[in-house]
Amino acid sequence: MMAKGREMAFGRLLVAAVLALAAVFFLSVQVSQAASTTKIVIDDREVTDARDVLTVKGTTMVPIRVISEELGYPVGWNSGSRQVTVGASSDQVTLTLGSRSAISGAGTVTLEQAPFLQANTTYVPLRFVSTEMGLKVKWDNKVKTVYLQSPLPLEAPRPSVPNDNGSQPAPGGMPNTAALVEQVSFSENRLMIGLSGSVTPKVSAIGSPNRIVIDLPDTSFSPVFAEGQGLLIGQQGSIAAQGSADVSGIRFALNNDSPMRVRIVIDLNKAKNYETYREGNLFFIDLNKAGGTSTPGVGDNGKRIVVIDPGHGGEKPGAIYTGGPTLKEKDVNLDMALKVEALLKQVEGLDVVMTRSDDTDVSLQGRVDIAESLDADIMVSIHANSMPRGTKPTSGTETLYTKPESKTLAETIHKHVIQATGLPDRRAKYQNLYIDRRSNLPTALVETGFLYAGGDVEKITDPAWQNRVAAAIVAGIREYLDL
Ligand SMILES: [Zn+2]
Structure with missing residues (x-):
């Protein structure tokens, strides 16, 4: 009886294994045929490159990272049930890997395509998740672009970063700790740990072999970070220490203590002095400071640092106006930004740095990195506005922010x-913006006017108007910095 039972169980297991293998094979075939050039635009920002998007039988699938980082919704992952949750616990959707059944506020719904795992990345159907999160979704087949528009909150900004306060229960079975590691990066001989919540890192230097150990008590990895690194509890991740003669590598792991503890280790090639400091949510272990490396000239002599960020660029044109001679937003933005830069250069006690000064693209994170690596005082992004296709042309000026x-x-x-x-006042208001959400300095994004037939094109192309608006942006910056 026992033996027979075990045999049957084994048989069932075998069948299950074969089915699972078949499913993996089937999925990989499907996906490999689905090279996609689909683009995603959220509120005027193109947020993905083509590699991020897969089309499976006409359904746009995106990495869960896009949902959490670009849309700003909390994402959880439960490896036991193979379930992904999106949204705050009160208003959540649950998707299961390989299953077309999803649970939303409305109950159980059937998806066009099941979420799947490929190359350690979880893909979920974009339209379903976006609609469930209250975004308006439009698909333009001509330009193979998904336009998403987030609802604009009327009053207070809603929390946009998952788990940016540690008291919030982490969804999807992630350990609930006082703090989360959002990011670990190493550049310019400096380790940077992006944290949310409250934690005091404990740093110690240890010899033979030489290493610096950073312990973060009551801390775990954010779901995004863990997923990006393919990390589970007890597993060890690492990043390369590029360009450093002092560091051979950086390791990190989530130790299953009670409460959880993250340990990050900098493996050194030789004994090395270091300095630690904190800037907002970033904790730095700097191997330069003690070595007397010269600091960059920017911001010397107590000058304030302003980063001017012309939106889009290169392969990413932003809004395109075709009602007359073609106008691309990236060029309009750059023209305005260069005027602002020229005026700021005349202001004493201030250094201005551009995120781009020609027709090249810089990733959104790249723009944040520039401002943060300079320890800039503020960053101002300059854009021209657009609406999803099929929406009535609108006119007006607005200035956007995300963080309080x-x-x-x-x-x-x-x-x-x-x-x-001189355009309609669309006000200074909250919008979910990557650059502001992910940066540790005050930033604002000016949408000067609408690049639209029937919008504000006449003004946007008028040099006198451009000069006036550039001067106004500078006046605002000077008032804010009291310069
Ligand atoms: Zn734009």
Whole structure:
């Protein structure tokens, strides 16, 4: 009886294994045929490159990372049940790998395509998740672009970063700790740990072999970080220490203590002094400081640092106006930004740095990195506005921010800019923006006007208007910095 039972169980297991293998094979075949050039635009920003998007039988599938990082929704992963959750616990959708059944606020729904795992990345159906999260979704087949528009909150900004306060229960079975590691990076001989929540890192230097150990008590990895690294509890991840003569590698692991503890180790080639400091949510272990390496010239002598960020660039044109001679937003933005730069250069006590000064693209994270590596005071992004296709043309000027710390900057700039544009006042207001959400300095994004037939093209192309608006942006910056 026992033996027979075991045999049957083994038989069932075998069948299950074969089915699972078949499913993996089937999926990989499907996916390999689905090279996609689909683009995703969220609120005027193109957020993905083609490699991020897969089309499976007409359904757009995106890495769960896009949902959490670009849309800003909390994402959880439960490896036991192979389930992905999206959204705050009160308003959540649950998807299961390999299953077309999903659970939303409305109950159980059937998906066009099941979520799947490929190359350690979980792909979920974009339209379903976006619609469930309250975004408007439009698909333009001509330009193979998905346009997503987030609902604009009326009053207070909603929390946009998953788990940015440690008291919030982590969804999807992630350990609930006081703090999360969002990011670990190493550049310029400096380790940077992006944290959310509250934690005091404990740093110690250990010899033979030489290493620096950073312990983060009551801390775990954010779901995004863990997924990006393919990390589970007890497993060890690592990043390369590029360009460093002092560091051979960086390792990190989530130790299953009670409470959980993250340990990060910098493996050194030789004994090395270091300095630690904190900037907002970033914790740095700097191997330069003690070595007396010269600091960059930017911001010397106590000068304030302003980063000007012309939106889009290179392969990413932003909005395109075709009602007359073609106008690309990336060029309009750059023209305006260069005018702002020229005016800022005349201001004493201030250094200005551009995220781009020609027709090249810089990733959104790259723009954040520039501002943060300079320890800039503020960053101002310059854009021209657009609406999803099929929407009635609109006119007006707005200045956007995401973090509460950026509100005053946005309002101060907007107060000046709205006078200069002479366009309808769409106000300084919250919008879910990657650059502001993911940066540790106040940033604001000026949408000068709408690049639209029936929008504000006549003004946007008028040099006198451009000069006036550039001067207004500068006036706002000077007022904010008291310069
Ligand atoms: Zn734009």
